[in-house]
Amino acid sequence: xxxxxxxxxxxxxxxxxxxxxxxxxxxxxxxxxxxxxxxxxxxxxxxxxxxxxxxxxxxxxxxxxxxxxxxxxxxxxxxxxxxxxxxxxxxxxxxxxxxxxxxxxxxxxxxxxxxxxxxxxxxxxxxxxxxxxxxxxxxxxxxxxxxxxxxxxxxxxxxxxxxxxxxxxxxxxxxxxxxxxxxxxxxxxxxxxxxxxxxxxxxxxxxxxxxxxxxxxxxxxxxxxxxxxxxxxxxxxxxxxxxxxxxxxxxxxxxxxxxxxxxxxxxxxxxxxxxxxxxxxxxxxxxxxxxxxxxxxxxxxxxxxxxxxxxxxxxxxxxxxxxxxxxxxxxxxxxxxxxxxxxxxxxxxxxxxxxxxxxxxxxxxxxxxxxxxxxxxxxxxxxxxxxxxxxxxxxxxxxxxxxxxxxxxxxxxxxxxxxxxxxxxxxxxxxxxxxxxxxxxxxxxxxxxxxxxxxxxxxxxxxxxxxxxxxxxxxxxxxxxxxxxxxxxxxxxxxxxxxxxxxxxxxxxxxxxxxxxxxxxxxxxxxxxxxxxxxxxxxxxxxxxxxxxxxxxxxxxxxxx
Amino acid sequence: xxxxxxxxxxxxxxxxxxxxxxxxxxxxxxxxxxxxxxxxxxxxxxxxxxxxxxxxxxxxxxxxxxxxxxxxxxxxxxxxxxxxxxxxxxxxxxxxxxxxxxxxxxxxxxxxxxxxxxxxxxxxxxxxxxxxxxxxxxxxxxxxxxxxxxxxxxxxxxxxxxxxxxxxxxxxxxxxxxxxxxxxxxxxxxxxxxxxxxxxxxxxxxxxxxxxxxxxxxxxxxxxxxxxxxxxxxxxxxxxxxxxxxxxxxxxxxxxxxxxxxxxxxxxxxxxxxxxxxxxxxxxxxxxxxxxxxxxxxxxxxxxxxxxx
Numbered sequence: 001x002x003x004x005x006x007x008x009x010x011x012x013x014x015x016x017x018x019x020x021x022x023x024x025x026x027x028x029x030x031x032x033x034x035x036x037x038x039x040x041x042x043x044x045x046x047x048x049x050x051x052x053x054x055x056x057x058x059x060x061x062x063x064x065x066x067x068x069x070x071x072x073x074x075x076x077x078x079x080x081x082x083x084x085x086x087x088x089x090x091x092x093x094x095x096x097x098x099x100x101x102x103x104x105x106x107x108x109x110x111x112x113x114x115x116x117x118x119x120x121x122x123x124x125x126x127x128x129x130x131x132x133x134x135x136x137x138x139x140x141x142x143x144x145x146x147x148x149x150x151x152x153x154x155x156x157x158x159x160x161x162x163x164x165x166x167x168x169x170x171x172x173x174x175x176x177x178x179x180x181x182x183x184x185x186x187x188x189x190x191x192x193x194x195x196x197x198x199x200x201x202x203x204x205x206x207x208x209x210x211x212x213x214x215x216x217x218x219x220x221x222x223x224x225x226x227x228x229x230x231x232x233x234x235x236x237x238x239x240x241x242x243x244x245x246x247x248x249x250x251x252x253x254x255x256x257x258x259x260x261x262x263x264x265x266x267x268x269x270x271x272x273x274x275x276x277x278x279x280x281x282x283x284x285x286x287x288x289x290x291x292x293x294x295x296x297x298x299x300x301x302x303x304x305x306x307x308x309x310x311x312x313x314x315x316x317x318x319x320x321x322x323x324x325x326x327x328x329x330x331x332x333x334x335x336x337x338x339x340x341x342x343x344x345x346x347x348x349x350x351x352x353x354x355x356x357x358x359x360x361x362x363x364x365x366x367x368x369x370x371x372x373x374x375x376x377x378x379x380x381x382x383x384x385x386x387x388x389x390x391x392x393x394x395x396x397x398x399x400x401x402x403x404x405x406x407x408x409x410x411x412x413x414x415x416x417x418x419x420x421x422x423x424x425x426x427x428x429x430x431x432x433x434x435x436x437x438x439x440x441x442x443x444x445x446x447x448x449x450x451x452x453x454x455x456x457x458x459x460x461x462x463x464x465x466x467x468x469x470x471x472x473x474x475x476x477x478x479x480x481x482x483x484x485x486x487x488x489x490x491x492x493x494x495x496x497x498x499x500x501x502x503x504x505x506x507x508x509x510x511x512x513x514x515x516x517x518x519x520x521x522x523x524x525x526x527x528x529x530x531x532x533x534x535x536x537x538x539x540x541x542x543x544x545x546x547x548x549x550x551x552x553x554x555x556x557x558x559x560x561x
Numbered sequence: 562x563x564x565x566x567x568x569x570x571x572x573x574x575x576x577x578x579x580x581x582x583x584x585x586x587x588x589x590x591x592x593x594x595x596x597x598x599x600x601x602x603x604x605x606x607x608x609x610x611x612x613x614x615x616x617x618x619x620x621x622x623x624x625x626x627x628x629x630x631x632x633x634x635x636x637x638x639x640x641x642x643x644x645x646x647x648x649x650x651x652x653x654x655x656x657x658x659x660x661x662x663x664x665x666x667x668x669x670x671x672x673x674x675x676x677x678x679x680x681x682x683x684x685x686x687x688x689x690x691x692x693x694x695x696x697x698x699x700x701x702x703x704x705x706x707x708x709x710x711x712x713x714x715x716x717x718x719x720x721x722x723x724x725x726x727x728x729x730x731x732x733x734x735x736x737x738x739x740x741x742x743x744x745x746x747x748x749x750x751x752x753x754x755x756x757x758x759x760x761x762x763x764x765x766x767x768x769x770x771x772x773x774x775x776x777x778x779x780x781x782x783x784x785x786x787x788x789x790x791x792x793x794x795x796x797x798x799x800x801x802x803x804x805x806x807x808x809x810x811x812x813x814x815x816x817x818x819x820x821x822x823x824x825x826x827x828x829x830x831x832x833x834x835x836x837x838x839x840x841x842x843x844x845x846x847x848x849x850x851x852x853x854x855x856x857x858x859x860x861x862x863x864x865x866x867x868x869x870x
Contacts, residue, residue, distance in 0.1 A: 154606070276718060
């Protein structure tokens with residue numbers, strides 16, 4: 001009795017509140033004319049967040065800025081949905097020796113402010129991006145071009161307290177290997193032959209910039225002017241912490257022509273509210289689902305979801321400075337750990353199918369991927385073999401179990417669940433103590449990895465910059481490479497990579513890269529875990545949507561009703 | 562009166578320095594390199610990292626960093642956050658939104674809380690009183706985030722009466738649903754405070770006198786009972802305003818309100834000392850001013866209270 005009264009009273013409060021709400025929140029979207037091909041003028045709203053930097057292609061190395069930059073600009077090449085590079089502004093890209101390249105640029109192309117795009121535009125933009133004093137995050141993408149050393153030179157100084165500070169000190173303003181011979185021809189000389197160099201040309205670092213960007217990058221980055229399928233709706237279309245509004249660029253004629261009228265990126269600090277907005281058609285598409293929705297999104301968005309394998313993988317790195325994992329015994333132990341991970345089951349149960357067990361150090365979506373490389377059998381779960389190898393190792397050198405084996409990770413973003421599962425696998429199959437070493441923030445783990453103070457295992461992930469085997473191997477496992485924090489080094493691996501780069505055909509190059517992977521399987525500096533599949537969901541306003549090779553939504557391909 | 566206000570304003574200085582120093586130190590002590598954290602797995606060239614670090618004085622010792630922050634503050638130049646945006650501009654964007662949200666929530670809890678409380682207090686033990694008592698207990702017992710999700714789901718998604726999130730271009734209408742959620746718990750407290758105070762004052766001598774003088778019932782209730790019952794309520798509401806401005810992180814998160822709470826949350830994630838402390842500084846001022854207003858309201862509500870003694 002009491003309870004019915006209560007609910008009645010609550011109802012009164014709620015209705016009083018809602019009477020007010022009702023009048024406030026009207027308006028909203030206007031209905032478009034819905035047919036199967038979609039309404040080409042409809043503006044899509046998409047999930048995003050505040051970009052971290054002014055929107056300059058060569059300075060944008062995070063997803064939320066990257067997705068905008070990729071729509072605003074068009075480079076020499078672009079990638080189709082499967083990651084195959086297709087020429088965009090390039091008429092042709094040729095090289096007979098993989099070291100000297102001649103690029104013909106299409107004529108008559110313009111930025112939306114009317115400025116013409118010529119070979120010189122590219123040369124200027126690339127010199128700008130590579131110059132260390134311009135502090136562009138993606139400057140190192142030009143490292144293969146002759147003369148990059150001089151343009152990107154830095155001064156390292158030791159301060160009184162023993163810290164090193166690096167300041168830009170370029171000794172040249174232009175790269176000697178990069179010239180515009182005429183309005184339509186760029187010639188590039190690389191430091192050494194690199195067969196897959198032309199694959200990179202679709203990456204955002206290589207996009208052309210109008211002269212205003214070079215003169216005042218910071219101001220330009222607030223209101224960028226590009227040549228891509230979309231443009232800023234107006235000056236100030238980037239409302240900080242709220243949204244970025246793009247509209248179709250009517251003058252664009254390239255492989256990525258827009259099928260809708262524009263894209264408005266709405267910023268969310270959390271994917272939860274975005275999911276709710278999608279359920280009520282207040283947001284049209286998202287590529288980030290809250291972790292609790294991974295099990296329900298297929299029923300919540302029946303016929304309005306898609307999941308596709310993308311070029312992102314995860315590994316569990318084993319630091320060479322942990323004595324337990326050194327020498328012959330260490331090698332056996334690394335193999336034992338790999339056999340003790342039930343990738344299949346974790347991918348199914350914990351990730352609900354949004355991960356597929358790794359088959360190599362490179363995800364299968366990358367061209368040149370090969371299954372069944374020598375040594376890749378360690379990726380199969382085999383409890384008996386794991387135990388056996390572990391015991392063999394103990395005969396060589398006893399395992400120091402004074403401390404449990406820790407797996408370091410930031411615990412946000414749903415990492416704890418799978419690490420617990422992996423740790424339990426180690427416990428049950430190897431009989432050792434294993435646990436998560438939790439950190440509140442990614443930066444803490446990264447710092448410890450950089451300073452070699454993380455004796456346990458570390459979670460690591462890599463998302464491809466451009467669809468190439470090399471991109472998953474060189475920057476991650478090469479000696480002194482930018483993301484090789486555990487400082488793995490093997491001269492044979494480096495040599496094979498170099499030979500792969502020097503190969504004149506892509507097939508030869510890929511064969512070398514796959515051989516290099518076999519070296520990794522021999523050494524196991526990290527255990528490949530799984531490759532990602534990216535689920536996306538969309539609202540009732542969208543007819544069809546898909547993701548590209550790297551998991552980004554192909555916004556220009558979205559049809560709306 | 563003027564001296565009282567001046568004295569109160571002078572008290573702001575030590576409070577201000579104390580809180581900012583403490584908060585700044587806590588941010589400083591957080592582990593992890595904030596510049597490295599900006600980039601994740603894909604680190605930029607070292608020169609970029611070092612330049613950023615010296616630009617934000619992260620290579621300086623704590624007191625130098627704090628001193629530079631104070632200097633910036635007093636020259637009205639808050640500097641830039643780690644994304645290169647001026648902090649002053651982002652404060653100017655987020656504070657009006659949260660102020661709207663807080664004022665709306667405060668209005669809801671003040672108007673409905675006092676009205677329901679007076680009604681319940683006047684007929685103590687009646688059906689309305691007991692219903693409202695139980696209902697408010699339920700509201701107090703349910704955490705804000707549960708209320709938030711339930712309201713969002715029911716009114717935003719299923720019934721579609723309101724937009725489930727706020728997002729860009731926040732206005733009074735779109736902020737109403739989060740304001741209701743934000744104000745609901747305090748509404749229950751205000752209701753209970755008013756009810757207790759009113760039912761106590763109903764039996765006071767001056768009420769009997771007023772009734773005996775032949776004053777109309779509304780006048781007795783409004784001018785005598787209510788006005789005397791408001792002191793605890795006003796104290797609570799005043800203290801609550803600061804809490805609403807600074808404590809709306811959960812509500813702003815659920816409804817994606819581009820306000821102070823969301824900004825603060827992101828700044829904490831990025832270990833952005835200057836942004837965090839700038840926000841906290843403004844919140845300190847809000848607390849101080851709202852408490853001062855409460856103290857000044859006392860004299861209006863109860864003329865026996867004097868300040869200059």
